[in-house]
Amino acid sequence: MENQVHFNARIEGINYDILDDLVGYAVRRAQLSIYEDFAASLAAEDITPQRFSSLVIIGNNPGISQTRLAEVMGIARSGVVSIIDRFEASGLVERQASGDRRSYNLHLTKEGQKQLKRYKKAVENHDSRISSALSASEKQQLKSLLRKIGLREEDR
Amino acid sequence: MENQVHFNARIEGINYDILDDLVGYAVRRAQLSIYEDFAASLAAEDITPQRFSSLVIIGNNPGISQTRLAEVMGIARSGVVSIIDRFEASGLVERQASGDRRSYNLHLTKEGQKQLKRYKKAVENHDSRISSALSASEKQQLKSLLRKIGLREEDR
DNA sequence: TATTGTTATACTCTATAACTATA
DNA sequence: TATAGTTATAGAGTATAACAATA
Incomplete structure (x- = not known):
């Protein structure tokens, strides 16, 4: 070893x-x-920050397409395919037919909603732990400063 | 395309x-x-955040061993091998003999020092750009808040 | 022609574990 | 026995580019 x-x-x-x-x-x-x-x-769960974010986005933006999800996550469309394949295999996400037959509407299954709830709790605990040296207002301040990073002139 | x-x-x-x-x-x-x-x-240069950090650490801690560098970078020793192989191939870093014949002392070459100087300027420009929406004191504050992340009870 | 999802492929990063030579 | 560096190997993650179906 x-x-x-x-x-x-x-x-x-x-x-x-x-x-x-x-x-x-x-x-x-x-x-x-x-x-x-x-x-x-979250070692016990089959989840990563990336996959967790996907699940949250799908859960709160039901019907989102794969291309749109790729755009939100900042990854290639091909990457979304494997993420969704995996979620579909584990029964957390469904590809539903949309008006446009080229695309799918993504939805959480009942099981997906249930699991997401569990993941959220675990992630909240994790987030509290890693930021436990910060007061509530420091956390707020940190997030606000981080959001200014990468902003260009025209975005301000 | x-x-x-x-x-x-x-x-x-x-x-x-x-x-x-x-x-x-x-x-x-x-x-x-x-x-x-x-x-x-830094697309024009053969450098990444990881490689840049290695170069800075070697430059400012001359004679550091590969194992120690791995520890500083938080990566496996095997990862350091390829980083150093690459720098050695491009003539920026030298593996020098140490007292212990199992290990090397890492040093920047003249060329390595010269390149590091260039990289530093480029990285400083990059860093100013991404944080240009922050005042000097906000930058300081942000760094200070970030350093509190992940601190455990006993570290405070 | 353009777009959506898909596939094939490749590249980078990183880890683990076994090996060697030294200590 | 333990350590430093190395090698082999494998697994994520991600990108690009080409393709089929559809718009």
């Missing part, structure tokens, strides 16, 4: 130089430790 | 439900748009 891989934001005795000044690196670091906790928290 | 994949943080008319409340999702979103800008900014 080999040693486990684990991301530790800060290693004693290492000079991080410019990395400490970069907003991008701080975000990346945070993201890695969040992902690690997410994976550990 | 197909349509380009692009992550748009917020799509008109979509209900994001719980995703809007999660700190983790906000971080993920920000990370995606940062990564996209990084890739676009």
Whole structure:
């Protein structure tokens, strides 16, 4: 057996130089430790941040098409195919016929709604845990600052 | 030709439900748009956030071993091998003999130092661009809040 | 002609585990 | 026995491009 891989934001005795000044690196670091906790928290479930987001989007935007979902997730349409194939196989999502016979309307099944409820609780717990060093107002502030990232002139 | 994949943080008319409340999702979103800008900014160079970080760490911690670098980066030792192989092939990093003949001391070459300087400028520009909607103090605040993420009781 | 979903394919990243040489 | 680096291998995730059916 080999040693486990684990991301530790800060290693004693290492000079991080410019990395400490970069907003991008701080975000990346945070993201890695969040992902690690997410994976550990939901190891028992067949879910990832990506798949969880898809399920939430489908659940709250019933009838959405695969192309639109791809656009929301920022991934290629081909990627959505495998995500939905998987959900369909596990009975969480249905491809329903739409007026346009080229496309499907995506819907959660009863089982999908039930599972999503469970996942949401687990994800909420995970999110509280990783942000437990922040007060409610700090969390709000953090989210608001993060939303300003990547905004271009014309978006402000 | 197909349509380009692009992550748009917020799509008109979509209900994001719980995703809007999660700190983790906000971080993920920000990370995606940062990564996209990084890739676009440094497309001409053979560099990624991961490789850039490695170079900075080696440059500022000369003589570091591959195992230690793996630990700092939070990746497997096998991953470091290919990163260093690549840098060695392009003449940016050298594996130097250490006292312990099982391990190497990693160093930047002259060329590596020169390139790192260039990369740093490009990355600084990129970082300013993605955070240009934030004031200096907001940037500082954001970094400070991000550093609190994932902290456990005993680390505070 | 353009669009939707699909498939084929390939590339990157990363992990695990076994190996070797050294300690 | 343990450690550093290496190799082989495999699994995600994602992209591009071409295709069939439909608009």
